[in-house]
């Protein structure tokens with residue numbers, strides 16, 4: 001879908017921010033990029049999104065793109081919906097209203113679709129940025145620190161939107177500061193250091209997790225269960241967060257203990 005080969009980037013006469021970097025993005029993949037402040041994550045994503053050119057190397061491929069930049073240009077007088085309509089027209093989308101309103105409602109934009117963009121808080125502006133990136137159902141979604149400023153409810157919705165994007169066969173590349181967040185959502189995680197990407201495997205403690213929702217009546221003491229990272233009681237449901245590799249075993253244990261399985265959210269395939 002999109003390939004970077006030997007990509008380098010230098011601003012003016014400064015040091016090389018990216019240096020001989022290779023990356024292949026394939027359909028249905030979610031790639032997470034982590035790294036310290038200033039290591040070049042936004043630079044890499046700008047090149048992936050085609051808004052900045054590498055000073056060396058090749059960017060090959062031309063998927064349709066949705067991009068959430070690190071800074072959202074939020075100075076417009078338009079309403080959120082007006083802005084999305086405007087971008088939709090520029091991108092040649094015939095009707096955007098229904099999809100735009102649905103996305104803004106799902107992300108719970110404060111003030112609704114008519115909220116003026118320049119009065120939005122950082123997190124709410126980020127929701128509009130996400131909606132504009134998703135509007136045209138792009139083949140590649142490039143998200144620069146998409147969690148920044150979002151409240152926990154919007155975090156959850158963003159996770160769903162990323163999963164849905166992958167399920168319809170599109171690809172996602174995102175940056176994150178927290179490695180565990182990256183592993184929660186990505187099929188592959190890379191660390192950007194010294195201008196290059198290195199794969200980061202999930203450690204046992206922060207590996208990909210599955211979420212299992214059970215309904216009672218069931219019994220048993222879950223303490224000490226290997227690979228069980230967390231339990232939450234949600235009304236009549238018990239929600240377990242488990243290591244992906246242990247989910248079958250924990251499901252069997254739950255069934256034996258008299259629980260019914262309501263839902264299993266499996267991790268992104270490795």
Ligand SMILES: Nc1ncnc2c1ncn2[C@@H]1O[C@H](COP(=O)(O)OP(=O)(O)OP(=O)(O)O)[C@@H](O)[C@H]1O
Pocket residue numbers: 011017035036037038039040041042043044070
């Ligand atoms: N337009 C620019 N002109 C000059 N230098 C730049 C420009 N954009 C980025 N840089 C420099 O390139 C380096 C990488 O910046 P970049 O924003 O890509 O890092 P980052 O990993 O996204 O950082 P953060 O985690 O803080 O968002 C930094 O040293 C930054 O100062």
